Amino acid sequence: MASIDQIIRQEINPFDPVTFQTRNFWQERQDQAIAVDSIHKNVITQIERVLDQVAKDHYPRTLLLAGDSGSGKSYLLARLKRTLNPKAFFAYIEPWPDSDYIWRHILRQTVDSLMHIPEGQQASQLLLWLKGLPAFKKSSLMKQLLGEQKKFISDLKASYPTGIYNPREFFKVLYHLNNPELQPLACDWLRGDELDEDDLKELGVQRLIDSEDAAQKLLANFGRVSASSQPIVLCFDNLDSIPRFPDGSIDLQALFNVNSSINTRYPQNFLVIISIINSTWQNNKNNVQPSDKIEGRIYGALSLKPITLEQAEALWAKRLYPLHQQATPQPDLPIYPLTRQALEDKFPRGKTTPRYALQLGRHLFQDYKAHLVQDDVPVAPNPAPETPSPKPPTPPTDPLAALDLVWRKEFKKTQQKIDRIPKLGSPELIQMLQEVLSALQVAGIEHRLLQNTKYSIYSLSYKPSDQTERIGIVWSEEANLRSFSSLMNACEKALHQKLCNSLILIRAAQLGQTRNAGYRLFKRIFTGSPHRHITPHLNSVHYLATYHSLGNAARAGDLVVGDLTPNLKELEVFIRESKILHNCSLLQELGIVPATPEKGGGDDKDNELEKVRQDVKDYLVTLVRNDGMMLGRKTLLENANREYSQFNESQLNPLIEELCQENKLQIPNIKEKLEKQVVCLVVNPIH
Numbered sequence: 001m002a003s004i005d006q007i008i009r010q011e012i013n014p015f016d017p018v019t020f021q022t023r024n025f026w027q028e029r030q031d032q033a034i035a036v037d038s039i040h041k042n043v044i045t046q047i048e049r050v051l052d053q054v055a056k057d058h059y060p061r062t063l064l065l066a067g068d069s070g071s072g073k074s075y076l077l078a079r080l081k082r083t084l085n086p087k088a089f090f091a092y093i094e095p096w097p098d099s100d101y102i103w104r105h106i107l108r109q110t111v112d113s114l115m116h117i118p119e120g121q122q123a124s125q126l127l128l129w130l131k132g133l134p135a136f137k138k139s140s141l142m143k144q145l146l147g148e149q150k151k152f153i154s155d156l157k158a159s160y161p162t163g164i165y166n167p168r169e170f171f172k173v174l175y176h177l178n179n180p181e182l183q184p185l186a187c188d189w190l191r192g193d194e195l196d197e198d199d200l201k202e203l204g205v206q207r208l209i210d211s212e213d214a215a216q217k218l219l220a221n222f223g224r225v226s227a228s229s230q231p232i233v234l235c236f237d238n239l240d241s242i243p244r245f246p247d248g249s250i251d252l253q254a255l256f257n258v259n260s261s262i263n264t265r266y267p268q269n270f271l272v273i274i275s276i277i278n279s280t281w282q283n284n285k286n287n288v289q290p291s292d293k294i295e296g297r298i299y300g301a302l303s304l305k306p307i308t309l310e311q312a313e314a315l316w317a318k319r320l321y322p323l324h325q326q327a328t329p330q331p332d333l334p335i336y337p338l339t340r341q342a343l344e345d346k347f348p349r350g351k352t353t354p355r356y357a358l359q360l361g362r363h364l365f366q367d368y369k370a371h372l373v374q375d376d377v378p379v380a381p382n383p384a385p386e387t388p389s390p391k392p393p394t395p396p397t398d399p400l401a402a403l404d405l406v407w408r409k410e411f412k413k414t415q416q417k418i419d420r421i422p423k424l425g426s427p428e429l430i431q432m433l434q435e436v437l438s439a440l441q442v443a444g445i446e447h448r449l450l451q452n453t454k455y456s457i458y459s460l461s462y463k464p465s466d467q468t469e470r471i472g473i474v475w476s477e478e479a480n481l482r483s484f485s486s487l488m489n490a491c492e493k494a495l496h497q498k499l500c501n502s503l504i505l506i507r508a509a510q511l512g513q514t515r516n517a518g519y520r521l522f523k524r525i526f527t528g529s530p531h532r533h534i535t536p537h538l539n540s541v542h543y544l545a546t547y548h549s550l551g552n553a554a555r556a557g558d559l560v561v562g563d564l565t566p567n568l569k570e571l572e573v574f575i576r577e578s579k580i581l582h583n584c585s586l587l588q589e590l591g592i593v594p595a596t597p598e599k600g601g602g603d604d605k606d607n608e609l610e611k612v613r614q615d616v617k618d619y620l621v622t623l624v625r626n627d628g629m630m631l632g633r634k635t636l637l638e639n640a641n642r643e644y645s646q647f648n649e650s651q652l653n654p655l656i657e658e659l660c661q662e663n664k665l666q667i668p669n670i671k672e673k674l675e676k677q678v679v680c681l682v683v684n685p686i687h
Contacts, residue, residue, distance in 0.1 A: 001327075001328035002326065003327060003328070003329075004323065004324065004327035004330070004331050004336060005372055007323050007326050007327050008323065008337065008365075008368065008372060009372050009632070009678060010631070010635055011323055011631075011632060011635055012623075012627050012631065012635060012639065013362055013365050013366055013627055014319040014320055014322065014323060015319055015358050015361040015362030015365055016362070016405075017358075017359070017362060017402070017406070017560035017561065017562060018405050018409050023074055023237070023238065023549065023552070023553065023558075024092045024094060024417075025074075025077055025081045025082075025090070025092055025235075026081075026090075026112075026113055027416070027417050028078075028413060029119075030075075030078045030079065030082055033318065033321075034315075034318040034319055035079070036311055036314045036315055039072065039307055039311050039315075039354065040072060040076055040304055040305075043065070043076065043302050043304060044076070044079065044080060044083065046300070046302060047080060047084075047273070048084060050063060050271065050299065050300065051088055051231060051233065051271050054231045054269060054271045055087065055088070055231050058227040058266070058267035058268070058269050059266060059267070059268070060223065060263050060265070060268040060269070060270040060271070060272065061263075061270075061271055061272070061299040061300075062259050062262075062263060062272040062274065062297060062298050063271070063272070063273050063274070063298075063300050063302055064276065064281075064298055064300070064301040064302065065273055065274065065275045065276070065302050065304070066275075066276055066277070066281050066301065066302070066303050066304070067277070067278060067304030068277065068278050068279075068306075068353060069277050069279075069353075069355075069556065069557035069558060070353040070354065070355030070356060070557070070558070070565075071304040071305075071306070071353045071354065071355075072304060072353070072355075073237070073275045073276075073277075073304060074238070074558065075354070076275075077092070080233070080235075081233075081235075082119065084233070085118045085119070086118075088230050088232065088233050088271070089114060089125045089226075089230055089231070089232045089233065090113060090232075090233045090235065091109060091110040091113035091114065091232060091233065091234050091235065092109065092113055092235050093105075093106055093109045093110070093234055093235060093236045093237070094109060094237070094238065094552070095238050095239065095241035095242045095552060096242060096243070096254075097427045097428050097430075097431035097457070098243060098427050098431070098457045099242075099251050099254040100212070100457060101212070101425075101427045101457055102212070103212045103215040103216040103219065103258065104192050104209070104212060104215040105427070105428075106215070106219060106234070106258065107190075107209070107218055107219050108191045108192055110219065110222065110232070110234065111126070111187060111190045111191035112191060112423075113125070114126040114129060114232075126177065126187070127177065127178075129226065129229050129232075130174060130177055130178075132228065132229030132230060133156070133159070133225065133228050133229060134155075134159045149172065149175050152175045153168065153171045153172055153175065156171045159228070160224065160225065163220075163224050164221055164224060164225075165217035165218060165220065166207060166214075166217075169205040169206070169207060170218070170221055172203070172204055173186045173189050173190060173203060173205060174186075176203060182202065182203065185199050185203055186203060188422075189203060189205065189208075189209065190209075190218070191209075192208075192210070192214075192215055192218075192425075193422060193478070193479070194208050194478035194479060194480040194483050195208070195480060196479040196480050196481060197480070197481070197482075199479070208480065208483075210483070216261065220265060220268065223265065223267070223268035223269055223270045224265075224267060224269075226269035226270075227267040227268075227269045229269070230269070231269045231270065231271050232270055232271075233270075233271045233272075233273060234271070234272045234273070235273045235275065236255060236272070236273065236274045237275045238275075238553075238555075238556050238558075239255070239274070239275070239276050239280060240277065240280055240555040241552040241555045241556065242254070242255070249283070249284055249287055250280070252284045252285070252287060252288050253287060253289065253292070255274065256288050256292040256293070256297070257292070259272055259274070259292065259297060260291075260292050260297050263297050277556060277557070278303075306351035306352055306353055307351065307352060307353065307357070308350065308351065309343045309350050309351075309352070312347075312352055313335055313340060313343060315354060315357050315358060315361070316335040316338055316357070316361050317334040317335050319358075319361065320334070320335060320338070321334070337365065337368045338361060338364050338365065338368075342360070342364055343360070355560070359560070359563070362563070363563060366397075366627075369627075369630070370629075397562030397563045397564075397626065398562070398625050398626065399561055399564055399574060400574065400578050401562075401625040401626045402561045402562030402563075402564075402626050403561050403562075403574050403575075403578055403580075404578065404580075404618075404619075404622045405622060405623070405626055406550070406559075406560075406561055407550070407580055408619070408643065410546045410549055410550055411542060411543075411546045413549075414542045414545045414549065415542055417545075418538070418541060418542060418545055419538075421477055421509075421538055421541050422477050422479070422509065425477075426457075426458045426475055426476050426477055427458065429477065429541070429544070430457070430458055430459065430460055430474075430475045431548075432541075432545055432547070432548045433460070433473070433475065433506075433544055434447065434460050435544075435547065435548055435551055436543075436544055436547050436581060436584075436587065437460075437462060437592065438572070439547065439551075439571075439572040439575050439576070439581070440575075440581065440587075440592055440593070441576070442462050442464065442592060443462065443463055443464060443465040444462050444463030444464075444465075444470070445460060445461075445462045446460060446461050446462070447459075449461045449472045449473070449494060449499055450474065450490045450491070450493075450494050450499075451494075451499070454490075455474070455476065455486070455487050455490050458474055458475055458476050458487070459472065459473065459474045460472070460473055461473065461499070461500050469501035469502065470499075470500045470501055471500060471501070471504065472494065472499065472500030472502070472504065473503075473504045473506060473590075474487070474491060474503065474504070474505050475505075475506040475507070476506075476507055476509070477507060477508060477509045481510070481512045481518055481519075482518075484509075484511070484512065484516075484518040484519075484522075485516065485517045485518030485521065486518075487518070488517075488521035488522050488525065489521065491503060491505070491525055492521060492525060495525070495531075502530035502531055502532075503525070503526075503531045504531070504532055504533075504534060504590065505522070505525075505526055505533045505534070506533075506536055506586070507533065507534075507535070507536075508535050508536050534589050534590070536586050537585055537586070539584075539585065540584050540585050540586035540587070541586075543580075543581060543583065543584040543586075543587075544584070544586075547575065547581065551568060551571060554566055554567055554570070554571040555568050559571065562626070581593060583596075613655065615644075616640060616644050616647060616652070617655050617658065617659055619640060619643060619644070620636060620655060620656060620665070621659060621664055621665065621681070623636060623639055623640070624636065624665060624679055624680070625681050629683070630678050630679070630680045630681070631678065631679050632675075632677070632678055632679070633667065633674055633677040633678065633679050634674060634675050634677075636656070636679050637649050637652050637653070637656075640652050663682055664681070664682055665679050665680065665681060665682060666679075666680050666682050667679055667680070668680060
């Protein structure tokens with residue numbers, strides 16, 4: 001049986017900063033095992049009380065939730081969703097890319113959230129919402145209504161004779177939500193996708209939700225109809241990443257315009273929660289019109305207070321509990337190897353934030369582990385053997401190794417969230433590309449190339465520092481070919497006005513056929529030099545979206561990379577140094593990063609397999625480097641298998657042996673059973 005110190009030597013630091021971040025609560029499941037219920041319990045109680053009032057009288061209400069960076073605002077939103085989902089539907093609204101697009105963004109994010117399945121349920125929030133409407137509450141009518149579209153629509157019209165925008169088409173699309181074959185199209189229409197003519201015919205509708213006015217009214221439909229079901233909670237988070245003015249202030253007024261609009265309608269079964277950092281609110285609140293901050297617009301303001309040292313100690317105990325359970329005998333202190341004295345020394349006022357408590361726990365645990373394994377960390381042979389090699393000091397976290405693990409986790413979440421390119425709107429896509437170009441120090445970036453058109457927010461331009469010509473980029477994924485034709489006209493006009501010297505169209509969606517005016521114009525513009533068309537791959541969008549997510553966290557002060565909390569500028573430096581974005585094929589096609597050289601000879605499958613093997617080896621080294629230079633072999637294998645499920649233990653062990661032969665890793669107790677072996681990072685290996 002292993003002692004607790006032996007377990008500590010083998011296991012990954014339980015205060016891994018990769019687990020500190022909580023953002024979109026529909027992208028990751030909150031681990032209840034490490035939650036301390038007493039933290040911010042009073043705030044949850046107050047929010048639940050307000051939610052109950054909304055459910056009772058159907059008047060919309062707005063709560064302002066403020067707290068310091070690291071106080072647990074996003075975590076609290078996730079906890080609210082988990083706790084209150086049985087009595088309300090939850091939507092997570094990420095920062096909008098452009099304030100001229102805010103209503104369409106909110107509608108898209110709301111429908112996307114409603115399409116998620118709550119814990120313990122079999123159906124999505126959207127279907128649960130639909131089945132809470134009056135027609136569905138009459139079980140004797142349900143089967144009849146599902147089989148007869150006209151009856152379904154007329155019954156809903158009778159239930160809501162007024163206050164519904166475009167009722168015939170709205171109710172018809174709701175009807176199609178019950179048809180598994182048409183449900184995806186119905187959801188796309190509700191979220192404001194510009195569907196092609198064939199899809200519109202299949203749904204039996206003519207209008208698109210392609211304007212701010214239409215999106216605002218359709219969102220109001222949800223609030224109006226929800227009065228017969230359950231409230232919808234709209235959670236606005238990460239507001240440091242919303243559009244900014246030239247003076248650096250954020251466009252908070254755009255959100256408060258939306259909020260005032262919601263709060264002046266009745267019935268609107270919405271609870272709006274605006275989560276914001278204290279300093280961000282203090283620095284920007286004077287830019288919001290006084291009439292939008294009165295009691296009728298903001299029902300209440302809630303503040304996340306610092307936590308006590310007892311609560312910080314409880315956080316530590318929750319994280320350390322799984323290690324203690326493996327040990328024989330189990331430690332007497334629930335926070336061993338940490339101490340209460342360390343908390344009191346670090347936070348003499350007796351208060352802290354959850355993040356600071358976790359960061360301290362990580363640092364102290366890493367120090368203790370380094371002390372345990374100091375004698376076991378191998379040092380590469382010295383060129384002068386007669387000179388004794390000193391014992392290595394406690395190693396600081398390698399920020400690039402820590403970033404690699406953070407990136408991998410976020411990239412995997414992004415892959416699960418974005419399963420097709422149109423999942424994102426064109427304004428989001430062009431914003432993500434612009435952020436990446438900025439991180440890579442591309443010069444002369446200007447937003448809105450296609451000026452004074454609907455498509456201005458789909459475009460940008462830049463001027464490479466080594467060139468005199470300006471390059472324009474337009475990214476559009478709207479499937480509707482009439483919209484595509486209008487876009488091509490806007491592109492032609494921009495070229496006539498000489499707004500750029502060369503123009504690049506990024507588009508994976510259909511281009512149409514010869515009979516389509518947009519297609520003919522596309523061929524005329526983008527056939528031959530200097531203008532061109534790039535078909536993006538989904539994997540490239542994953543790269544852009546992953547960086548976008550990390551950038552949002554950095555702006556809010558919520559990104560933790562090892563021992564660091566980098567701001568946006570520091571993150572950009574790490575991204576450039578790591579060259580992570582060099583693997584993005586879209587950036588390669590744009591000429592922003594070097595193209596991956598073609599390997600001569602060999603089969604493509606063999607080349608791809610070798611690439612994956614090398615990626616796994618890099619991951620193995622990163623894990624050991626990030627965890628105090630030593631990790632149990634069994635733990636290393638388990639983590640690598642979770643990251644690369646296609647590699648089992650028999651395939652991973654040879655890779656560890658290769659790394660030992662390459663003098664990157666070493667197993668000092670190789671003769672022990674596998675469960676007892678430790679894998680160490682070789683310090684200053686000789687190349």
